[in-house]
């Protein structure tokens with residue numbers, strides 16, 4: 001499959017300009033356990049959008065989150081992005097020169113919504129568009145994965161897959177992706193704790209636990225079982241059962257040490273105000289949490305309660321798969 005979707009290629013005055021876009025992602029279930037070969041369910045998150053714009057320039061510069069300078073001087077935290085830019089230019093046999101790369105995001109960085117994978121995805125697409133070259137899904141995945149390995153250490157590949165595919169996925173590391181429908185009569189609230197998560201750190205902490213005690217291996221296996229139970233619930237379209245599964249998943253994620261007091265407080269607040277289930281999403285230890293609610297009225301009430309309880313932002317989306325299955 002070739003990507004033409006995000007192709008925007010224009011001439012601005014005499015300068016060449018190209019744009020690449022990416023959506024973020026929400027992991028509904030299976031974060032962390034997916035690293036150990038268990039399944040996960042993730043959906044694209046349209047409220048989180050990354051746009052990379054490339055313009056002709058007399059040097060190679062990068063403007064991204066808090067950095068504005070030469071690509072060569074980019075800080076360590078941007079190493080994944082810097083590397084993916086270099087590798088993409090290598091891939092298309094172009095010298096890395098005379099480009100200004102500007103990345104804008106509707107979401108803050110490190111909130112567990114896939115911003116590192118999304119930034120890489122948008123940027124690779126923009127570079128291909130700049131040179132008017134066709135980009136296969138396979139090459140895009142390979143390039144985004146290079147960045148993810150640097151940013152996250154040993155990623156499952158889930159974040160890269162979801163931002164590249166832009167489809168709800170049932171995902172098992174190393175296996176073919178399975179697209180599915182997550183439509184059901186319910187709403188999902190996403191809340192930003194306002195705290196930066198650190199996926200690399202969270203993944204390495206879980207690894208230490210997993211290697212040290214069999215009980216953690218059992219928690220990981222239980223998380224996998226919950227994902228498979230949820231898959232049946234999506235066929236049944238039963239939000240109440242899905243909420244219960246989310247609550248159980250949150251207990252195991254807490255037992256693995258990736259929740260924290262801020263997330264716990266927002267989970268508690270959601271349930272108190274009528275959510276069917278609530279849990280962290282993504283790497284945890286900050287970042288975002290999600291809550292499932294039955295209807296728009298409860299969604300509004302829970303969103304307001306989350307903001308009062310300290311959430312920096314909330315987004316509400318209908319549980320609706322668009323254009324597939």
Ligand code: MEV
Pocket residue numbers: 027030031032033034035112114152154155156157158159199203282283
């Ligand atoms: C991070 O968005 C998801 C994790 O499961 C890590 C991974 O899948 O590589 C925590």
